[in-house]
Each structure stands twice: as C-alpha cells, then as structure tokens.
Amino acid sequence: MAMVGLFWIAEGDVYVGAKPSGPGPGARLTPEGVVALGDGQSGLHLWEDVRALTMEDVPVTSLKRRMGAVTELALDTVVNLALPGGPGPGGGPPAIMTMRVRTHDGEHELRTYVAAVVGYSSTEVDLSRTLLSRLTEGAATMATTLAAMSEWGRAWEGGSPRVSQREELLRQWVS
Structure with missing residues (x-):
C-alpha cells in the first residue's frame, strides 16, 4: 500500500484519502464509479453520472504542521511512559477531508480520512485535484487513468514513495 497525493x-x-477500516469513512474509485464507504455514507456513483469531483478540507503541509506533529509525538511518548496503557499514539482519529461528487441529480458529500500525518505538499494537492477532474472527462480517460494507477499499485513494493516520486507519478497519470 502506498500514498500518492490524495x-x-x-x-x-x-481510494481517495486513506483506505478506511471497519466503519471508517472513505471513497473508492472503481471502473464502475465512486463507491462511498463507511457508516453514514453508502452508494455507488456511476462514472456516466459523475459531472465533477472536488476536494475540500485538504491539509497542506507547513512548518507549523510539521512542528505540531513532532510536539504531539513527544507528548504522546511522555504520557505513554507515565501512564502505561494510556491513550496511545495520536490521541484520536485521523483528520477528515471532504470529497464532493456532483452528478446529474445533485451534489453528494463523501468524507475520507487524511492519509498524510503532516498534510500533503501543495503540488500533490494541485495534481491530485487535476487528476480527479480528469477522471470525469469521459469513459476512455477514466479507464486508462484508473488502470495506470491500479497497475502501479500492484507492481509497487514497499511504503509510500518520496514526495518527488509521488509528484512525478501524479504528473504521469494526469498527462
């Protein structure tokens, strides 16, 4: 598994955002359409009905965000050492992003977990948004793009690539 952009x-x-587990919210992109996952959201939005895909509440990485993550990790370590069996790392669920799926019958809001602890690079966000828009350009474009992403995922071994590699992959999938 790997994170590439959003x-x-x-x-x-x-998936858009982190892959959900259990009842957690998420959205999966399939050759048939956008699948809403998790408690409180369900359904399949067929590609032929999807007019636009947009993302909101996307955290962009910054020095302040990075420092906050380091500080939180240090505090969690101290609390866990002082109180064995304490709250555990992170102290809560991941942040949430919102994906808007516009179809012929209105707009649907899907919540997804953020996969990047300190946020996404602004370039990754821009390229990911362009890629989501590209998926709505027609069946051939969507099928080719999703196939390339899936093929890469099946061949990739290891964790998420470095930022520069992720940005390059997104550029390839957008072109």
Whole structure:
C-alpha cells in the first residue's frame, strides 16, 4: 500500500484519502464509479453520472504542521511512559477531508480520512485535484487513468514513495 497525493493505492484498489477500516469513512474509485464507504455514507456513483469531483478540507503541509506533529509525538511518548496503557499514539482519529461528487441529480458529500500525518505538499494537492477532474472527462480517460494507477499499485513494493516520486507519478497519470 502506498500514498500518492490524495490517493491511497492498495494493490489494485484506489481510494481517495486513506483506505478506511471497519466503519471508517472513505471513497473508492472503481471502473464502475465512486463507491462511498463507511457508516453514514453508502452508494455507488456511476462514472456516466459523475459531472465533477472536488476536494475540500485538504491539509497542506507547513512548518507549523510539521512542528505540531513532532510536539504531539513527544507528548504522546511522555504520557505513554507515565501512564502505561494510556491513550496511545495520536490521541484520536485521523483528520477528515471532504470529497464532493456532483452528478446529474445533485451534489453528494463523501468524507475520507487524511492519509498524510503532516498534510500533503501543495503540488500533490494541485495534481491530485487535476487528476480527479480528469477522471470525469469521459469513459476512455477514466479507464486508462484508473488502470495506470491500479497497475502501479500492484507492481509497487514497499511504503509510500518520496514526495518527488509521488509528484512525478501524479504528473504521469494526469498527462
């Protein structure tokens, strides 16, 4: 599994945001359409009905965000040493992003977990948004783009690539 921009690619499956587990919210991109996952959201939005995909509440990485993550990790370590069996790392659920799916019958809001602890680079965010827009350009474009993402996911071994590699992959998938 790997994070590339706003996408989480696990083997051949492509998710927007982190891959959800259990009742957690998420969205999966399939050749048929956008699948809403998790408690409180369900359904399949067929590509033929999807007019636009947009993302909101996307955290962009910054020095302040990075320092906050380091500080939180240090505090969690101290609390866990002082109180064995304490709250554990992170202290809560991941942040949430909002994906808006506009179809012929209105706009649908899907919540997804943020996969990047300190946020995404602004370049990754821009490229990811362009890629989501590209998926709505037509069946051939969507099928080719999703196939390339899935194929990469099946071939990739290891964790998420470095930022520069992720940005390059997004550029390839957008072109």
